[in-house]
Amino acid sequence: MKLLVISFGCQMSTADGAEMARPLRARGFESASGLGDADAVILNTCTVRQHAEDRALSQIGRLKPWKEERPGRLLIVAGCAAERIGAWIEERFPYVDLVVGAKSIEAYPAILDQALKRSFDWARDDAPAWPAAAQEQAGAGAYVTVMRGCNYACTYCIVPAVRGPELYRPFDTVLAEAGAALSAGARELTLLGQTVNSWRDGSGRDFSDLVRAVDALPGVARQRFMSPHPFFLTPKLMRAMADCATVAPHLHLPAQSGSDRMLKAMKRNYTSMSYLAKTETLRTMVPGLALSTDFIVGFPGETEEDFRATLEFASAGDFCTAYCFKYSAREGTAAASAPDPVDETVKDERLARLLELVEANMRRRLDAMVGTRVRVLLEDATDGRTQFHFRARLDEPGVPGTLVDAVVTGRTDTALKARALSLASRPVAVVSLSS
Numbered sequence: 001m002k003l004l005v006i007s008f009g010c011q012m013s014t015a016d017g018a019e020m021a022r023p024l025r026a027r028g029f030e031s032a033s034g035l036g037d038a039d040a041v042i043l044n045t046c047t048v049r050q051h052a053e054d055r056a057l058s059q060i061g062r063l064k065p066w067k068e069e070r071p072g073r074l075l076i077v078a079g080c081a082a083e084r085i086g087a088w089i090e091e092r093f094p095y096v097d098l099v100v101g102a103k104s105i106e107a108y109p110a111i112l113d114q115a116l117k118r119s120f121d122w123a124r125d126d127a128p129a130w131p132a133a134a135q136e137q138a139g140a141g142a143y144v145t146v147m148r149g150c151n152y153a154c155t156y157c158i159v160p161a162v163r164g165p166e167l168y169r170p171f172d173t174v175l176a177e178a179g180a181a182l183s184a185g186a187r188e189l190t191l192l193g194q195t196v197n198s199w200r201d202g203s204g205r206d207f208s209d210l211v212r213a214v215d216a217l218p219g220v221a222r223q224r225f226m227s228p229h230p231f232f233l234t235p236k237l238m239r240a241m242a243d244c245a246t247v248a249p250h251l252h253l254p255a256q257s258g259s260d261r262m263l264k265a266m267k268r269n270y271t272s273m274s275y276l277a278k279t280e281t282l283r284t285m286v287p288g289l290a291l292s293t294d295f296i297v298g299f300p301g302e303t304e305e306d307f308r309a310t311l312e313f314a315s316a317g318d319f320c321t322a323y324c325f326k327y328s329a330r331e332g333t334a335a336a337s338a339p340d341p342v343d344e345t346v347k348d349e350r351l352a353r354l355l356e357l358v359e360a361n362m363r364r365r366l367d368a369m370v371g372t373r374v375r376v377l378l379e380d381a382t383d384g385r386t387q388f389h390f391r392a393r394l395d396e397p398g399v400p401g402t403l404v405d406a407v408v409t410g411r412t413d414t415a416l417k418a419r420a421l422s423l424a425s426r427p428v429a430v431v432s433l434s435s
């Protein structure tokens with residue numbers, strides 16, 4: 001039996017997809033190489049913007065011939081769009097066997113078991129309900145989910161509605177899963193959560209304690225976390241980032257806008273000044289820190305002046321890269337019924353202007369790296385990521401999953417070219433345990 005997992009959207013969705021694959025793997029499913037040899041598909045949907053949802057929905061449509069070819073195949077549609085419009089999906093795509101919304105992920109093993117017993121002969125009473133991550137073969141990098149849901153209410157965002165309130169995984173569970181991923185061969189861990197740095201537990205521990213504990217795990221070469229909220233970037237967390245050698249000198253910290261008027265309307269709980277003050281402090285503590293961010297253009301009521309504040313902020317923030325999105329109204333969110341929507345052509349024009357600035361800054365940052373030494377975690381034979389999160393391509397093949405010291409020799413538009421210093425292609429790869 002073969003399984004294909006297709007995930008749309010953020011890293012949370014990818015991690016959820018891997019987690020949802022586990023009960024099927026425990027029933028003997030192996031990875032399919034593509035749709036052709038897949039007996040089961042888990043399709044993890046996204047709904048954060050309408051475009052993301054549309055892409056996921058058309059993928060369900062494209063799976064119709066696959067399912068009809070062999071009706072005994074299993075099609076599971078999961079994730080955030082499944083939560084938002086699950087009933088509609090069931091009606092519109094009747095060939096889908098199981099629709100499981102994002103809020104049901106904890107209950108999913110039982111739901112899956114029932115569905116398999118109902119319609120398939122794959123149910124096995126001795127299969128572990130929620131097998132541990134250790135049974136998987138990890139790649140160079142592994143995701144570890146530390147919390148789910150969101151207690152914020154950013155006015156544009158559908159996530160709190162489809163994922164529910166924050167739920168923190170216990171400290172020991174997170175560390176056990178991190179340890180298991182390292183034992184299975186992972187070198188880099190990415191701690192995941194909707195507002196990952198709001199993690200805490202009943203005994204007074206907060207996210208900085210988790211970062212320090214992961215740092216102490218044997219075998220971890222590098223750790224990152226996604227996505228932090230600026231409000232919880234506390235002095236204590238900054239200290240932990242500076243102290244822990246495994247924490248990558250890169251932070252993706254979504255800003256959304258540089259206009260305080262818009263930040264207030266978005267209910268982001270910080271100002272452009274407080275954001276920049278925190279990141280400036282962090283830069284003094286973490287040498288060479290690379291910052292990336294998210295921006296939304298065309299939020300309702302955004303004027304040319306507000307947008308210019310975002311352009312100024314993007315320059316002042318000196319971001320190595322930024323993901324820029326046009327505002328997309330999500331039904332049921334506060335902003336969806338806000339007055340003063342921004343014209344689509346104005347959104348397009350603002351997006352283009354912001355991208356031009358962001359991309360120029362990225363090229364400048366890449367240029368500044370030429371001649372410097374980086375450490376590349378190889379995802380395949382030649383391509384990987386440096387500690388600053390830039391993509392890098394080596395001039396000769398190495399061993400995937402190893403860390404290779406390299407000198408930057410040039411760049412493409414979005415990635416670095418590098419010459420390996422430690423010959424990764426030697427039979428014994430040069431691997432160092434500290435980053």
Ligand code: 5AD
Nearest residue numbers: 048156157254294296325326327328
């Ligand atoms: N419209 C546009 N972008 C959005 N994002 C979240 N909701 C919306 C929306 N309604 C963006 C934010 C967030 C990223 C994951 O997606 O920038 O950080």
Ligand code: SF4
Nearest residue numbers: 150152153154157159
């Ligand atoms: Fe959405 Fe805001 Fe929560 Fe992030 S912090 S998931 S943007 S509501």
